[in-house]
Amino acid sequence: MKNQVKGGPYLLLPAVIVVISFLAVAFFINWRLGKSAETIGGTLTAGVQRHKEFFFRSRFNELLDKVELARQTAAQELKNGKEPELFKTILFSDPIINHIWYASEGKGKSQFASLSRKSAADISTINDNKIRDRISEVLTSKDSYSDLVKDNGSVRWIYGVKAVNPRTKAAFFLGFNLDMRELQKYMEEADPEGQAYAFITDEEGVSIFYPDQKLIGKRVLTPKELQFVKSDSGKVNLMDTVESDFLGVRVVRKYSSFAVAEQPWLFIVDTPTLLVDEEINSISKYSALLGLFSLVVILITGAYSQRKWFKEFSMRQSAEDEQQSLLLEKQKLLLMAEKQEKENALLQLDKLKQKINPHFLFNSLGSLSALIGREPETAKTFVMKLSKVYRYVLNEFPDSLSSVQSEIDFAEQYTYLLRVRFGDALKILHTDIDIFHLQGKLPFMAIQTAVENAVKHNVVSKEQPLTISVRSDGDKVLVESDFQPRSTPVDSGGYGLNYIRSIYDHYKIAGFSYKQEGDVFICSFPVIQQSNIQID
Known part of the structure; x- marks a missing residue:
């Protein structure tokens, strides 16, 4: 008992050293994770921003x-001499486009029309003089048209292109008139990324697309920001930390050029910095909890590790x-x-023998009966x-093989x-066999x-005599016959060919x-x- 009491401190000292060492390592790891979390936060922000930009560009x-x-x-x-109509269906198939226009040139005058959609079944013609006046200035000078109109x-983003009749050279213009407030509403519902918001401005910092619709058409970038963007426009990732007027x-604000239809937007x-801070704090918190949990696991593991080793050893031996x-x-x-495979082959051979015995025997006896009285010598040979x-x-072939000869x-x-x-x-059987093959073996029969099979499945008549030949070809013996199938197919069951395949x-x-x-x-x-x- 005395020795046990005396030995207590010596047993406790290694445990204390392990705990202190582990805590020191845990604090160091936590510090390193904090640094890594900042990097991860930056990466997260960049990833969210890239996703948002990709969605809008697409x-x-x-x-x-x-x-x-x-x-x-x-x-x-x-080109086909028709009045264009299908383009309307194509444009209105996009849920964002609710207003389209088209214009045509011909015989010294221009015709203009504008359509508006309230629902799939409610599309009406409207008079949009503002769009007509703007488009009439560029109908003949450009192949495409893009402009922003405050309204x-x-x-409103007005965009259009020109189609030319190759025969008459007359121009036909078509395009859409997009209210950016409608686009903003659509994007809020369709954009799956809610951790950040995006907006679009012209080169003067006036918003074209903005989450707060009241600010669409107003300046949302400060002169300082515009100067920052212009001075560092060559950078791939142009980012800054600013105060958001919207939130x-x-x-963390990322700027990038957004050239759409030659518009320098x-x-x-x-991305709110709160998201990054939350990620860093969350990582630090969970890393500390993970450290404490790991400490408990290490202490418990030390108590039964030897027993577990013996158990695993026994299981390994058993396995x-x-x-x-x-x-x-x-x-x-x-x-x-x-x-079993050999027995199956022998069973198929037995079926083949049972098949040839009665069927062929009856036909042969019939032929012999006709020969006896007419050609006695031939009957003897037969x-x-x-x-x-x-x-x-009826011979026995244990290995189911017989010589080629x-x-x-x-x-x-x-x-x-x-x-x-x-x-x-039926022509005489022609044979041309390589001498080297004669001592080789083939499946029996x-x-x-x-x-x-050739006689059974083909027409055999004086009008269509059947020729069968046997010859060597490389390492194989080929049996060739005329292919002149009967008009009524014969079902033979496939025993013969299946038996041969099973032997091979x-x-x-x-x-x-x-x-x-x-x-x-x-x-x-x-x-x-x-x-x-x-044979295995």
């Missing part, structure tokens, strides 16, 4: 693109044992899958060939029996299957295919050499 460009599309449509209608305490607080974004068990199980499943065919079919001999005997039945309608898949040999090329149908059988056989 929206103004959409307006100009809409007018350009209307101009192209009007020019096409003029009833607001500012009554200090803001200024685009200004204000390795389980992984080894899964690996053995996987190998077992692969062996079972391989066995019986010998038939017996060889069935002896080959045996397959060709079998196919020739099989074809002989077919020729007795079809006569001159591969060539016979291709011959049988079992030995992992690629290249088996069958396809039509022009008037020829080709079955391609890769020759299997002993060195190519791969």
Whole structure:
């Protein structure tokens, strides 16, 4: 008991040193985070301002693109000899545009009209003499027109372009008359960024677009600000901290040029400094809480770290044992899958044998019956060939492979029996096999299957005799037949070709295919050499 009491201070001292060291590190980190927070605040402000500027530029460009599309449509209608009409629909499709105008030249006089929209179903013609008088001065001298007009305490942006009839060279002008108060209302609803506000002025600092509609058309930039902008106009990010007349607080103000339709405007974004201060204070607060929480976690972690290590070690050992068990199980499943694959191939072979036995036998017996009385010698040869065919079919091939030589001999005997039945309608089987291929192997009954399919699915008659050939091509044996399909397709079930494909898949040999090329149908059988056989 005495030793335990004496040892208490020695156990407490390392803990005190750890706590003091951690607090020192925490205060240092908090100080560094404060500095970083100022940088982050500046970055946040710049990001908000860039987003606001991108949104406004995109929206103004959409307006100009809409007018350009209307101009192209009007020019096409003029070219086709029609009176332009579709441009109205195009311009009014933009929710910001509620007032449009158009004018035409012809026969020494100009015609002008202006339309106003209160709703989608309420579009009326109005007399806007102020716009007409301004436009008439530039109808013949410019291809586009942009101007600002003060009207009833607001500012209107008048913009238009010219379309020319290529045949008559007559000009047609069209454009919009945009009330900047309506634009301000639309932007307040559409702009997703609410942490800052933007406004637009002309080069004299008079507001064109402003969140306080009462200040639209009035000077909102001081001479000092205008001098600051003009003196540093070459900078990419021109920023200053000023007092906002709109919010009554200090803001970070970013100035940038905003040239729209050759108008030298200024685009200004204000971000309250309160947002930046809140971000800095928030980061400092949460960093302090995070430090205290981390201290508690470190102290608790030290109490059970060793126990946790032993637990993780045991779990790792268990996971390795389980992984080894899964690996053995996987190998077992692969062996079972391989066995199942081979059994499936043998099952398809049995189906193929069951299919050829009765069907082919009945046809052969019918042919033999006709030969016995008419051609006894041919009948004897027929019986010998038939017996060889069935002896080959009933042989056992454990690996489902047979030599190319045996397959060709079998196919020739099989074809002989077919020729007795079809006569001159079936040509003699032509073979041209590379000597190197003869000792190679093919899936059992591969060539016979291709011959049988050719006879089964094609017209075989004296008028359309069927020719079948077997030849070597590279590392493959090709069975080629005339492609002259029957008028009524025959459903054979696909056992033969499926069986052959399964054999090649079992030995992992690629290249088996069958396809039509022009008037020829080709079955391609890769020759299997002993060195190519791969079985996992």
